[in-house]
Amino acid sequence: MANNKNIPCVVFGASGYAGVELAKMIVNHPTFSLEALFVSEQSSDANKLLSDLYPKYKGLLDFTLVPGGKANIEALKSTLSGVDQGLIFLATPHEFSHDIANSLTAINITVLDLSGGFRLQDPDLYPEYYGFAHQYAGQLSDIPYGLPEWNAHNLKDKALISLPGCYPTASQMAIKPLVKSELLTDQCTPVINAISGVSGAGRKAALATSFCELSLKPYNLFVHRHLPEICQEVGRKVIFTPHVANFDRGILATIVMQVKEGTTLEQINMAFESQYSDKPFVRLRSEAPHINDVAHTPYCDLYWQLNGTDLIVISAIDNVLKGASSQAIQCANIICGLHEGLGLLPTSQTQGAI
Ligand SMILES: NC(=O)C1=CN([C@@H]2O[C@H](COP(=O)(O)OP(=O)(O)OC[C@H]3O[C@@H](n4cnc5c(N)ncnc54)[C@H](OP(=O)(O)O)[C@@H]3O)[C@@H](O)[C@H]2O)C=CC1
Numbered sequence: 627m628a629n630n631k632n633i634p635c636v637v638f639g640a641s642g643y644a645g646v647e648l649a650k651m652i653v654n655h656p657t658f659s660l661e662a663l664f665v666s667e668q669s670s671d672a673n674k675l676l677s678d679l680y681p682k683y684k685g686l687l688d689f690t691l692v693p694g695g696k697a698n699i700e701a702l703k704s705t706l707s708g709v710d711q712g713l714i715f716l717a718t719p720h721e722f723s724h725d726i727a728n729s730l731t732a733i734n735i736t737v738l739d740l741s742g743g744f745r746l747q748d749p750d751l752y753p754e755y756y757g758f759a760h761q762y763a764g765q766l767s768d769i770p771y772g773l774p775e776w777n778a779h780n781l782k783d784k785a786l787i788s789l790p791g792c793y794p795t796a797s798q799m800a801i802k803p804l805v806k807s808e809l810l811t812d813q814c815t816p817v818i819n820a821i822s823g824v825s826g827a828g829r830k831a832a833l834a835t836s837f838c839e840l841s842l843k844p845y846n847l848f849v850h851r852h853l854p855e856i857c858q859e860v861g862r863k864v865i866f867t868p869h870v871a872n873f874d875r876g877i878l879a880t881i882v883m884q885v886k887e888g889t890t891l892e893q894i895n896m897a898f899e900s901q902y903s904d905k906p907f908v909r910l911r912s913e914a915p916h917i918n919d920v921a922h923t924p925y926c927d928l929y930w931q932l933n934g935t936d937l938i939v940i941s942a943i944d945n946v947l948k949g950a951s952s953q954a955i956q957c958a959n960i961i962c963g964l965h966e967g968l969g970l971l972p973t974s975q976t977q978g979a980i
């Protein structure tokens with residue numbers, strides 16, 4: 627394993643919630659080095675230090691936020707052109723990622739997109755769920771989906787990786803083991819009720835997410851853009867109702883499913899254990915997780931209970947970490963041939979690094 631910080635990393639959207647977490651994890655990573663941080667060309671935060679926006683990171687993240695105009699992006703490309711391996715993280719709005727990702731891919735550079743710009747394989751869904759027509763329709767089915775517990779084998783030597791959405795991460799981690807083990811009835815439509823902290827809406831203030839306005843509310847019933855993403859990845863119809871509540875971090879998803887007649891608790895335990903026993907970021911719990919068990923951590927906590935043929939699975943993650951930034955670092959580690967937990971877990975747990 628390389629010990630030097632010799633893999634340059636760039637973050638677009640660095641001033642946002644996902645971006646600042648990426649910057650922090652890269653700075654603290656033993657092998658990645660922070661090369662540059664970008665915001666939009668017109669950003670009111672351009673040329674400030676990231677630590678000006680987040681004073682708790684004074685001394686750690688005193689990096690300038692570069693405005694992403696054409697000249698600065700061309701300069702970045704020329705800086706990265708000679709590197710052996712480099713990573714560009716896009717923690718930017720969906721349409722911006724869609725527009726810029728292909729122009730950043732280059733020999734020895736992998737672009738990891740945290741937005742939904744490339745998540746859906748069916749381009750016809752983009753106008754309805756994302757509000758723009760996809761210009762790279764032919765590419766979509768070849769772009770690996772960065773859910774490492776399921777797709778680690780498919781991430782290396784790729785120019786562009788598309789990271790899952792936050793609700794889809796929590797949902798798939800709960801549903802996929804049961805689909806793989808063929809324990810769900812053919813008719814079962816998983817019903818997902820998920821509650822997210824308000825950081826899921828991003829950093830820019832909005833009336834609907836202000837402290838006095840927000841309590842706990844369902845939103846985007848039947849039309850949320852994560853609905854087709856979850857269906858695509860679990861291979862069956864689901865019913866998904868997102869909620870947002872007045873806490874800052876985390877998602878707790880409660881998922882109701884029907885298993886086949888005669889299915890035992892042992893079979894369900896086995897479905898989860900066989901998939902996740904060697905996965906360092908999944909914790910199979912003996913009691914229902916709370917949001918605060920996972921907030922500010924890179925873990926997905928799972929718990930289930932069976933009553934006859936009715937199964938409830940609870941899945942909890944930090945939306946900004948396992949739902950976005952730490953998951954991107956997990957993927958980046960895998961892409962670079964490192965232990966997936968490097969920089970995220972205690973060193974004693976990442977000794978198997980290549
Ligand atoms: N927050 C979460 O829980 C999750 C977020 N994601 C995804 O990650 C990405 C970032 O999310 P999040 O950090 O929450 O968002 P924020 O709103 O907190 O941050 C967005 C970042 O993008 C920059 N930005 C905004 N508009 C543009 C533009 N036109 N061109 C370039 N940069 C721009 C912003 O800076 P400025 O406006 O100053 O330029 C800011 O740095 C999004 O795609 C989101 O969908 C994925 C999963 C979970």
Ligand SMILES: CC(=O)N[C@@H](CCC(=O)OP(=O)(O)O)C(=O)O
Pocket residue numbers: 740741742790791792793822823824825826827828851852868869870
């Ligand atoms: C609470 C809240 O508003 N959550 C966001 C989803 C979080 C997220 O960022 O997901 P994407 O990567 O798909 O954008 C929403 O519902 O739009």
